[in-house]
Every structure is written in structure tokens, then in C-alpha cells.
Amino acid sequence: MTTKNVKLPQKGAVAKITEIRKGLRNQPASKDLRDVFKKDKDAPAELPEKTIASTPGKRDPDLGL
Amino acid sequence: MNGVTGRFSELASFVQLHPASKLGCLLDTSILFSASYDLDTFNSETAKVIDCLAELQIPIYTTYNVRSEFLELHRRIIIPECLIDFLEDLGKTLKPELVLDLTSMRTQLRKANAEGKLFRIQDQKIKFYRAALASYRNGAHDGWAAFCKNYLHEKIAKVWETAVELLGLNFIGLRSDEHDSVLSGHPSWQGTTDLVGRFGIGSVDALILDVFFNSKFLLLLTSDRDMAYCIETAKYPNRFVFLPDSLTK
Numbered sequence: 001m002t003t004k005n006v007k008l009p010q011k012g013a014v015a016k017i018t019e020i021r022k023g024l025r026n027q028p029a030s031k032d033l034r035d036v037f038k039k040d041k042d043a044p045a046e047l048p049e050k051t052i053a054s055t056p057g058k059r060d061p062d063l064g065l
Numbered sequence: 066m067n068g069v070t071g072r073f074s075e076l077a078s079f080v081q082l083h084p085a086s087k088l089g090c091l092l093d094t095s096i097l098f099s100a101s102y103d104l105d106t107f108n109s110e111t112a113k114v115i116d117c118l119a120e121l122q123i124p125i126y127t128t129y130n131v132r133s134e135f136l137e138l139h140r141r142i143i144i145p146e147c148l149i150d151f152l153e154d155l156g157k158t159l160k161p162e163l164v165l166d167l168t169s170m171r172t173q174l175r176k177a178n179a180e181g182k183l184f185r186i187q188d189q190k191i192k193f194y195r196a197a198l199a200s201y202r203n204g205a206h207d208g209w210a211a212f213c214k215n216y217l218h219e220k221i222a223k224v225w226e227t228a229v230e231l232l233g234l235n236f237i238g239l240r241s242d243e244h245d246s247v248l249s250g251h252p253s254w255q256g257t258t259d260l261v262g263r264f265g266i267g268s269v270d271a272l273i274l275d276v277f278f279n280s281k282f283l284l285l286l287t288s289d290r291d292m293a294y295c296i297e298t299a300k301y302p303n304r305f306v307f308l309p310d311s312l313t314k
Contacts, residue, residue, distance in 0.1 A: 006089070007233035011119040014112035018103040020227050024220045029154035033215045036203040037158045 070293055072310040073114040073286075079305070080121055083283055086305075089124040089235070089247060090284035093273050093292055094134040097127065101135070101228045102142065104183045107288045110309040114286060115232065123284075126235045126247065128276055130269045132225065139224050141185040145174055147216035148194060163197055237276050250279030264295045277304060288312060 010016070071079055080086050099111035118125060152159075152167040159167075170186070177184035194209075201208030228234065237247065252275045260271040270292055277285050278301050285306050287293060296306040 006124045007235055008122055009115050009119045009125050009233045010231050011116050013115050013119065013231035013233075014100050014108065016231050017101050017227050018108075021101070021103075021224060024223055027150065027216055027219070029151070030215050032206065033211045034155065036206050036208045036211045037155045037201050038203070 066305075067313075069297055069305050070313070071305060071307045072313050073110055073117075073307055074310050076114060076117050076284075076307055077121065079284075079307075080123070085281075085303075086283040087121065087123055089126050089282050090118065090286055091273060091277050091280070091282055092125050092127050092131075092232075093270060093285070093287045093289060094131045094138070095288040095292075096286050097131060097135055097228060097232070097234075098138050099288060100232060101139070101224060102183065104178065104181060107309045107311070110311060111288075114307070114309075124235055125232055126237055126280075126282070128269075128273050129236050129238050130272050134269050135228070136221065136225060138185070139221060141188070141191070142183065143217060143220050143224070144191055144194070145170055145184060145186050147212070147220070149174060150216055151212055166197075237280070247281055248276075248279055249281050252276045252279045260295065264291075264298070266291055266295060270295075274299075 066075060066079070096107075096111055096114075099105040099107040100115055102108065105111075115125075148167055149171045152164070152171060156164050156167070174184045196209075198208035198212050199210070203211075237252070252272070256275040256279065257268065257271045260266065260274050261268055264271075266274070270289065273285075274292065274295055277296075278299065283303055283305055285292070285296065285304070286308075287306060288309050290308075290312065293306045293308055296304055
């Protein structure tokens with residue numbers, strides 16, 4: 001990386017990141033998505049059991065930040 | 066300053082006394098995440114220190130591996146947000162058990178957000194939702210893939226792109242020949258493994274530290290006390306770590 005290619009942070013960057021992130025919410029459901037979840041379709045399989053999450057002694061994958 | 070450890074509020078005066086620190090500073094995942102998520106405990110302090118770096122025209126460096134940790138943290142925050150949008154859009158078409166589960170998660174998320182707290186779910190819970198949504202199908206399309214395409218894909222990409230662009234992130238890899246202007250040694254997997262063995266820290270943190278110890282940088286910013294401990298204990302000459310003020314009280 002040469003010196004002339006070095007990028008610099010922008011002042012107010014964190015506030016702008018928050019603003020952009022919040023603006024990304026609430027995307028409407030597309031037609032493709034609605035078609036997959038049409039109510040009159042065949043009933044889906046049963047919900048999966050929470051066996052993995054509730055296994056005692058299972059390592060917590062939390063990154064811990 | 067306490068030895069090699071300083072507070073964010075002391076950074077500007079430190080840079081005045083140590084002009085060599087203007088070459089750049091390293092950031093770890095904890096600070097990049099704080100900068101990108103407003104409900105993180107250190108978001109406002111990180112905002113101030115990033116502004117300080119911008120005013121002083123100090124470039125920010127990090128390693129490529131930080132990206133995977135960053136994306137993983139955001140994945141576990143953004144997916145529940147997307148699932149709530151999904152519930153509100155299509156809840157009437159879902160099985161009652163799934164609606165009940167998603168509604169419960171929505172209550173927890175809203176409570177956390179109202180208290181100014183971060184809300185994220187574990188990977189096992191994401192797997193549960195993947196299986197539940199994938200059981201809905203329309204021809205070749207399954208519900209989980211359609212959900213991800215509609216709600217998640219753009220958001221997760223934008224969060225990373227925005228951070229890279231606005232924070233002006235510069236990346237250092239283990240191919241040290243590409244970074245002669247900022248490296249004084251050769252970061253390596255051997256050095257990274259050595260730091261994991263000496264301090265018991267995570268591999269991504271160890272990689273950043275190995276780059277730091279083999280760089281010409283004086284500064285590393287973190288909100289992770291483990292990182293500060295390693296830098297204090299390793300006693301490399303001219304290496305300083307800065308933490309949020311609220312962590313050093």
C-alpha cells in the first residue's frame with residue numbers, strides 16, 4: 001500500500017453510518033417472497049425442535065464483545 | 066496515560082507529543098463494531114475518537130480477518146430485525162407456532178431497544194429460523210432463501226461497505242511485501258499462534274496484535290480489555306493502546 005493510496009476517516013462518520021443503517025430498514029416484501037409464503041399453499045413441515053440450542057454444556061458461540 | 070494505556074480523550078494530546086503516531090492506527094473488531102452500531106455501549110465515545118482521527122488526518126488500519134468477525138456480529142443483529150419486518154409483512158400466512166415465536170422475539174427486541182440495549186440472537190436460533198422458513202416452498206424457491214434475498218442481502222452488504230467507506234479503512238494482510246510503508250517486521254501465522262499461546266486470546270485478536278507488533282504504528286484502539294492487557298504485558302517498545310474513557314475509570 002503506497003502512501004498516496006491511503007484512505008482517511010471522515011468527520012461525522014459514525015453518525016452517518018447510523019443514519020444509513022437506520023434508512024435500510026423496512027423493505028417491503030417482494031412478489032417472489034409473497035408467492036413462497038402464500039397461505040393457500042400446502043402446509044409446511046413442522047417447526048424444528050430447539051434441540052441444539054438447548055443442549056446442556058453446548059459451547060456458547062457468542063463472540064463476547 | 067497509565068504506562069502504555071491511554072484514554073480516548075487523551076489521544077489528541079498524545080499525538081501532539083508523538084508525531085510519528087500520525088502514520089496510522091490499528092482498530093480491532095470491538096471498535097469497528099462500536100462505530101457501526103448505535104446501540105453499542107461505546108458508540109458515542111467511538112464517534113468522538115473517530116472524529117479526532119479525522120481531524121488529525123490519521124488513517125485507520127485493520128486486518129482482513131476483522132471483516133469476518135464484523136459480519137458475524139451484524140448478521141446476528143440484522144437477521145432478527147429482518148425477521149420482524151417479515152413477521153409484519155407476512156405473519157398472517159405463517160403457522161401459528163412460528164408467529165408465536167417471532168412475536169416473542171419482537172417483544173424482546175423492542176424491550177432491549179427501548180432500554181438502549183443491543184439485541185442479537187445466537188447462531189443456533191438462526192438455524193432454527195432457517196429450517197422453519199425453508200420448509201415453505203414455491204417450486205425451486207424456498208422460504209429462507211427468499212427471506213434472505215428480500216430483507217438481509219442488501220443490508221448486510223451495505224453495513225460493511227458503509228463502514229469501509231466512511232471510516233476510510235485500510236487493510237493489512239499477511240503478505241507483508243505489500244505493506245512496506247507501514248510494516249517494520251513480518252506478521253505471520255507463527256507469530257499469531259505464539260500470541261494465542263502466550264495470552265490465550267482469540268486468533269483474530271492475536272492476528273491484529275501480531276500486525277501491530279510488526280508495524281510502524283504506535284497506536285491501537287480497542288474496547289477489549291484483553292487486548293490492552295496483552296499490549297501492556299508484551300512490553301513491545303513504542304506501542305500504546307487507547308481505550309474508551311468509560312472503561313478506564
